[in-house]
Amino acid sequence: MSDWRYRLAEQRGTLLAAAIFLVMFVIYVGNHPAGFTANVVQTAANKGVLLALLALAQTVVVLTAGIDLSLGMLFILTNCLGSYIITGSPPTAMLGVVGVLLDGLACGALNGAIVIYGRLQPIVTTIATGSIYYGLALWLRPQPGNSDGFNADIADFMTGRLPDGIPASVVALLLVVMVIWLPFRRSAIGRAVYATGSSEVAAYMSGVPIRRAKFVAYCLSGLLSAMGGLFVTFITYSGEASYANGGTYTLFSIAAVVLGGVSLFGGVGSAIGAIFGALAFRTIGDLLFVFNLDPLWQPLFQGVVLLVVVCIGAARLFRIRNRLDLFA
Amino acid sequence: MTTRFPVALRRIDPAVATAFGCIVVLLLFGSLYSREFVSPEYLLQQLKVASFLGVIATGMMVVILLGQIDLSVPWVVSTGGMMACAATAHGEFGLILAIPFGVVCGIGLGFINGVGVAYLRIPSMIITLAVNAVAQGLMVAYTGGFSPQDSASAAMRFIATGKVVFGIPNALIVWALIGAGAVFLFTRTIFGRAIYAIGNRERAAFLSGVDTQRVVMIAFAISGGLSAFGGVLLAGYASKAAQAMGDAYLLPSIAAVVLGGTSILGGRGSYLGTVAGVILITLLQSILSVMQMPEAGRQVIYGAVIIGMLLLYGRERLQH
Numbered sequence: 001m002s003d004w005r006y007r008l009a010e011q012r013g014t015l016l017a018a019a020i021f022l023v024m025f026v027i028y029v030g031n032h033p034a035g036f037t038a039n040v041v042q043t044a045a046n047k048g049v050l051l052a053l054l055a056l057a058q059t060v061v062v063l064t065a066g067i068d069l070s071l072g073m074l075f076i077l078t079n080c081l082g083s084y085i086i087t088g089s090p091p092t093a094m095l096g097v098v099g100v101l102l103d104g105l106a107c108g109a110l111n112g113a114i115v116i117y118g119r120l121q122p123i124v125t126t127i128a129t130g131s132i133y134y135g136l137a138l139w140l141r142p143q144p145g146n147s148d149g150f151n152a153d154i155a156d157f158m159t160g161r162l163p164d165g166i167p168a169s170v171v172a173l174l175l176v177v178m179v180i181w182l183p184f185r186r187s188a189i190g191r192a193v194y195a196t197g198s199s200e201v202a203a204y205m206s207g208v209p210i211r212r213a214k215f216v217a218y219c220l221s222g223l224l225s226a227m228g229g230l231f232v233t234f235i236t237y238s239g240e241a242s243y244a245n246g247g248t249y250t251l252f253s254i255a256a257v258v259l260g261g262v263s264l265f266g267g268v269g270s271a272i273g274a275i276f277g278a279l280a281f282r283t284i285g286d287l288l289f290v291f292n293l294d295p296l297w298q299p300l301f302q303g304v305v306l307l308v309v310v311c312i313g314a315a316r317l318f319r320i321r322n323r324l325d326l327f328a
Numbered sequence: 329m330t331t332r333f334p335v336a337l338r339r340i341d342p343a344v345a346t347a348f349g350c351i352v353v354l355l356l357f358g359s360l361y362s363r364e365f366v367s368p369e370y371l372l373q374q375l376k377v378a379s380f381l382g383v384i385a386t387g388m389m390v391v392i393l394l395g396q397i398d399l400s401v402p403w404v405v406s407t408g409g410m411m412a413c414a415a416t417a418h419g420e421f422g423l424i425l426a427i428p429f430g431v432v433c434g435i436g437l438g439f440i441n442g443v444g445v446a447y448l449r450i451p452s453m454i455i456t457l458a459v460n461a462v463a464q465g466l467m468v469a470y471t472g473g474f475s476p477q478d479s480a481s482a483a484m485r486f487i488a489t490g491k492v493v494f495g496i497p498n499a500l501i502v503w504a505l506i507g508a509g510a511v512f513l514f515t516r517t518i519f520g521r522a523i524y525a526i527g528n529r530e531r532a533a534f535l536s537g538v539d540t541q542r543v544v545m546i547a548f549a550i551s552g553g554l555s556a557f558g559g560v561l562l563a564g565y566a567s568k569a570a571q572a573m574g575d576a577y578l579l580p581s582i583a584a585v586v587l588g589g590t591s592i593l594g595g596r597g598s599y600l601g602t603v604a605g606v607i608l609i610t611l612l613q614s615i616l617s618v619m620q621m622p623e624a625g626r627q628v629i630y631g632a633v634i635i636g637m638l639l640l641y642g643r644e645r646l647q648h
Contacts, residue, residue: 067453118643120639120644121644124583127582127583127634128583128635129635132628132631135624135628135629135630135631136624139624139628244572244575251399254453255454296469299464299465299468301465302461302465304465306462307458307459307461307462310455310458311444311448314448314449314450316449317448323534324534326449327540
């Protein structure tokens with residue numbers, strides 16, 4: 001095992017994110033008035049998994065050196081759609097869940113098609129499609145609420161605990177990682193996504209299907225955002241077309257991805273890191289709560305921590321030997 | 329090269345021409361619905377509303393020309409408005425200093441962005457996001473989460489809503505002055521040239537002897553100052569500042585700059601295009617609301633029109 005050094009370097013971002021999360025979570029649980037109980041973990045898990053799904057969605061696009069600013073709005077749209085069609089008996093409700101996921105897939109595909117075949121920049125494209133998704137969400141749910149016959153059993157199951165006391169949401173997240181992320185990462189198309197993000201020209205010259213890679217990445221991002229939308233529907237039992245929430249979750253997903261060591265320049269990072277980034281970011285937000293400080297200071301605290309964390313990334317400047325490397 | 333266009337025609341950027349073409353089409357379309365859309369009063373009113381977006385988009389353009397982006401606009405706008413209003417509560421002295429104080433707060437926040445991007449080499453998308461969060465935190469802590477009680481000073485109201493010359497709104501004159509300043513900056517100064525150079529390739533600009541880091545830092549400070557000034561104008565327009573008053577300006581300001589033909593990758597674009605983009609977006613929003621389109625439909629059409637127009641002229645060249 002003489003290559004451990006390289007393997008470690010590749011996973012450094014992920015490990016750092018995991019470490020930050022562990023420290024934060026220990027502080028959080030250690031100071032929580034109720035301590036390390038199943039309830040505390042379940043609540044924390046539900047909120048964390050929600051953001052983790054969105055961070056995953058952002059990661060796959062960021063890996064191609066793109067960005068998805070419509071993610072929060074798609075999340076809102078699928079939330080509103082979910083509050084409509086997850087109704088009735090378990091089979092029809094499951095059909096509704098599938099419908100929500102398909103909707104996310106379709107919206108992701110639309111983003112991908114415009115970016116790849118329309119040759120527009122991802123930033124601008126997703127700003128505009130985000131506006132479309134928000135409009136649709138508002139059309140579905142002018143007022144927050146849910147439909148008659150909303151199937152709360154599925155919702156309770158997904159946000160509850162398994163008999164062993166393990167939060168179901170964490171199991172769901174693990175399933176997503178095992179069924180979607182790991183196969184994707186190991187597949188040829190997953191490698192193509194990394195290659196495209198590292199250097200599109202080099203990837204093209206090597207015969208990598210860059211268009212297909214990007215398209216799959218955007219579709220997957222839509223699908224994962226829809227899972228986030230489903231999850232918030234399960235937590236709140238209702239759909240709400242809130243512009244502020246959409247914007248906030250888009251920003252949170254980017255912050256989580258960055259905390260998780262995924263490079264916004266593409267090609268570097270892993271979804272595992274992004275998940276830890278999301279969990280860490282969530283815990284930071286909740287830290288003030290356990291320290292019993294005025295909630296008014298929470299946004300400032302969260303902002304300052306975010307600022308400090310992103311400045312840690314500047315430490316690489318100390319390793320630069322040539323000033324020209326600054327502009328690489 | 330058999331046909332040669334006259335120089336003046338050849339110099340017109342097709343993107344800017346298309347954007348102005350779209351404005352005309354939009355007005356024609358609107359006039360089919362109601363003749364009001366081509367009356368001078370309506371147009372002047374729209375230009376007045378556009379000037380708030382215009383001031384903010386000017387700052388955004390400076391940053392986009394560098395190939396960066398400023399996502400801290402929402403709360404820098406709010407900070408500008410709130411701090412200017414807050415200053416008015418401090419007597420005579422505060423009344424006089426209200427506008428400069430609001431702008432200086434914005435410059436300060438922009439300065440942090442600039443240091444982060446230029447010297448710490450943090451991607452602009454992240455650091456501006458973080459600064460936005462900090463600005464929001466500061467404002468929430470300061471106001472207690474409510475709209476601040478202090479109202480705008482008379483001077484703020486005057487520059488945002490007053491009319492001095494020939495019934496032209498003062499806000500429009502303010503935008504024109506800032507626009508003239510921006511055109512001068514972009515076309516006649518070394519600093520402006522450096523911005524375009526950095527947007528094309530920072531490394532090359534550095535090797536040509538430009539202090540690129542200083543230019544980037546100042547550019548972000550300018551963007552912050554203009555965002556805050558936009559907030560001051562908005563506070564003057566509504567005679568008070570409000571929470572989240574800047575949220576509605578982030579995406580339109582980026583869209584306006586890009587619709588005006590400025591490349592989001594930096595290094596290419598003209599201020600005339602941004603003017604066209606700002607007017608286009610304001611008109612689009614206004615026409616949709618006058619037609620009593622519900623908010624949901626407005627958002628969908630707004631997004632679809634931006635995509636449609638960019639597909640017309642904003643596509644990148646096919647590589648490979």
